Amino acid sequence: MKAQSRKFIVASSAISIMALSYAAFNQSNTNPTAPVKTNSINQSTTNSLSTTSLSVATPKLKSTIQAPTNSNTPIKNQYIVVLNPLSELPSTAAKNIAQQFGGKILFVYSKAVRGFAISIPETASEQFIQAMQRNPQVNFIEQDAVIQTNLTTQSNPSWGLDRIDQNNLPLSKSFSYENTGAGVNAYVVDTGILSTHQEFTGRIQNGFSAINDGRGTEDCDGHGTHVAGTLAGTTYGVAKNSLITPVRVLDCNGSGAMSGVISGLDWIIQNGRKPAVVNMSLGGSAYSTLDTAVDNLVNNGFVTVVAAGNSNTDACNSSPARAAKAITVAATDSSDNRASYSNYGSCVDLFAPGSNIASAWIGSNTATANLNGTSMASPHVAGVVATLLESSPTATVQTITTQLLSSATANVVLNVAGSPNKLLYNTVSSVTQPTTPTSIVRISQLTGSSVIVSKLGTWRANVIATVTDSNNLPIANATVSGGFSVGGTSVNCTTNSQGQCQLNSGNISRFTSNTKYSVKNISGTNMTYASSSNIVSSVTIYR
Structure with a gap:
């Protein structure tokens, strides 16, 4: 697989996507909101079908939006918002932002990315973009765009x-x-x-x-x-x-x-x-x-x-x-x-x-x-x-x-x-499974934050735990176990491919000024937890 530079700019852009083939059949567009760009060379099928070649010029985007890097067509006033790991739930964020700007929620994402797609009225589009770029819960936004087949x-x-x-x-x-x-x-x-x-x-x-x-x-x-x-x-x-x-x-x-x-x-x-x-x-x-x-x-x-x-x-x-x-x-x-x-x-x-x-x-x-x-x-x-x-x-x-x-x-x-x-060669041999060595794992970082969750001052503590091996490489699928001194004595999470996961406390009274999260164990397949190797084992979070 590839190893190339993937530096991305915080931006707001909408792009459509195409199937990667060269035939476009003369059929009605069932999605009028999405501009179409399909390359059509020639075709022959067992049915009689005509071909058509369609192209749509890419409109010039406002300066606050990153334009697509080549010929994709942006979808006007339609955006994908990617949230930070510590933000509120994507469904909650999408609902709040849609209400604020009169938008329509298109999709909510929780696994492929953490965020949502939204359509914003044209009159509120510029205000929405600026607000998202200032919002600390937002990692970045991209304008939605067209994607197509290639045949x-x-x-x-x-x-x-x-x-x-x-x-x-x-x-x-x-x-x-x-x-x-x-x-x-x-x-x-x-x-x-x-x-x-x-x-x-x-x-x-x-x-x-x-x-x-x-x-x-x-x-x-x-x-x-x-x-x-x-x-x-x-x-x-x-x-x-x-x-x-x-x-x-x-x-x-x-x-x-x-x-x-x-x-x-x-x-x-x-x-x-x-x-x-x-x-x-x-x-x-x-x-x-x-x-x-x-x-x-x-x-x-x-x-x-x-x-x-x-x-x-x-x-x-x-x-x-x-x-x-x-x-x-x-x-x-x-x-x-x-x-x-x-x-x-x-x-x-x-x-x-x-x-x-x-x-x-x-x-x-x-x-x-x-x-x-x-x-x-x-x-x-x-x-x-x-x-x-x-x-x-x-x-x-x-x-x-x-x-x-x-x-x-x-x-x-x-x-x-x-x-x-x-x-490509269609080998008939079975896959040889490599032996997986046991990794010595540790906590290399605990990052705490707090969020007010009610008008009465009730709050919650959040902790991002980072698990690495002895070479400081991230460990995925490691279960971090521990608890808060206030707000939940047994709180666990499982790390992603970057070796990170989030631990959330329950609601904490406004009269409690802080809570402490302490790690008790790390578990997972082919892992051995070395608590003595932890860079940090606990973190105190203040209201």
């Missing part, structure tokens, strides 16, 4: 499955496999899925939709159905027996809002079943909140595969392609060339077949289409991940990623343009 279509049969079961050309005209992804959950974050298609019989699970058009998770664009078919279709798929869950975040034109995509990831973290792989064949310009949400998805144990993008440019300028913990996939053609449209660079992890890929389509339960795009490359990789998880369902994300990349065919892709020269 193209052609008429020849698919060759992708044939290519990934062999290291070198010529193609063998067959696809050999041992595992089918049985028992693995595949989450397709896209335009939905045609649940009745014969490629998916009996394997579509109840999913989630961020698109409020009454269609639920059913696909009216085709892109999501095609992607799901490549990932897990019985004929066209890599992992032919995976359970498939549609997470619909893009509309009938293959377009949606960043806020909706983040809500889909938030839903997966809260409701997803493991072992699991998540495919995101969509993208837009660099967007810090989406990158954070993707990384948190991975931190929660979901192997996440994303498309590199179709702009023939550096993938590090796009989200979620640049997300540090995602597996980013560029596209090749049948001659092992980097596809002419495919993004490239250090944020790419590997290549997979993406041009002229046949898979399932909408229109009938037997429809198919041939598409081009990094949207088509990504589900090939997600399918291989599912087969690895079938063999080793408890393997970590890092273990699966290491196996995937180490088994890839090296140095066969032409014109990689600074990308790692690795082509």
Whole structure:
């Protein structure tokens, strides 16, 4: 996976996101609030469909808002607010801010990020932005924006499955496999899925939709159905027996809002079943909140595969392609060339077949289409991940990623343009699980604060605990146990990927000037608590 600079600016911006393929079908936009930008080259399907090319100019934003870093279209007066760890509950903050500015709450996030998406009346928009930038509970805000699919279509049969079961050309005209992804959950974050298609019989699970058009998770664009078919279709798929869950975040034109995509990831973290792989064949310009949400998805144990993008440019300028913990996939053609449209660079992890890929389509339960795009490359990789998880369902994300990349065919892709020269290979070997050593853990920091919770002066104490190992590296999934001298004698929390968690007291009388939190224990898998190594073991919080 990638290790690149991810310095983000406190800002307010709205961006929409697109599916990463090159076809846009002539259908009505079911989300009129979100501008659409879809690249359309050509297409051929078993149904007769016309194509259209749409582009929307990016409006100039006010100076107080960070504009998108490339061509994504902002959604006017719509914002994503990311809160600090010590802030009030996102639902409470969203309600209070909506009431203050006459806004409409769109989504509330608790897992992918901590915050909410909100629509603000134009007359109050400037005042809202300034207030959020002054608000100590707000980490940053970004203006919501459009995100879309990346695909193209052609008429020849698919060759992708044939290519990934062999290291070198010529193609063998067959696809050999041992595992089918049985028992693995595949989450397709896209335009939905045609649940009745014969490629998916009996394997579509109840999913989630961020698109409020009454269609639920059913696909009216085709892109999501095609992607799901490549990932897990019985004929066209890599992992032919995976359970498939549609997470619909893009509309009938293959377009949606960043806020909706983040809500889909938030839903997966809260409701997803493991072992699991998540495919995101969509993208837009660099967007810090989406990158954070993707990384948190991975931190929660979901192997996440994303498309590199179709702009023939550096993938590090796009989200979620640049997300540090995602597996980013560029596209090749049948001659092992980097596809002419495919993004490239250090944020790419590997290549997979993406041009002229046949898979399932909408229109009938037997429809198919041939598409081009990094949207088509990504589900090939997600399918291989599912087969690895079938063999080793408890393997970590890092273990699966290491196996995937180490088994890839090296140095066969032409014109990689600074990308790692690795082509997907569908290995049939099981994942080797590394031995996990026991870590000596300690408390390296306790940071206390207080908040008044009533007009009568009742207050609460909050403590951020940081757990590290002997090398001062953060420890995730460590349970910190202890208690307050006043406000709760048994208060615990579990650390995130940064080794931090928050401990909250109960209500404390205004007549009590302070309380002290003391750590009693740290517990977790392969951890040994060394209390004598603590930098600090207690902290006093004043009203």
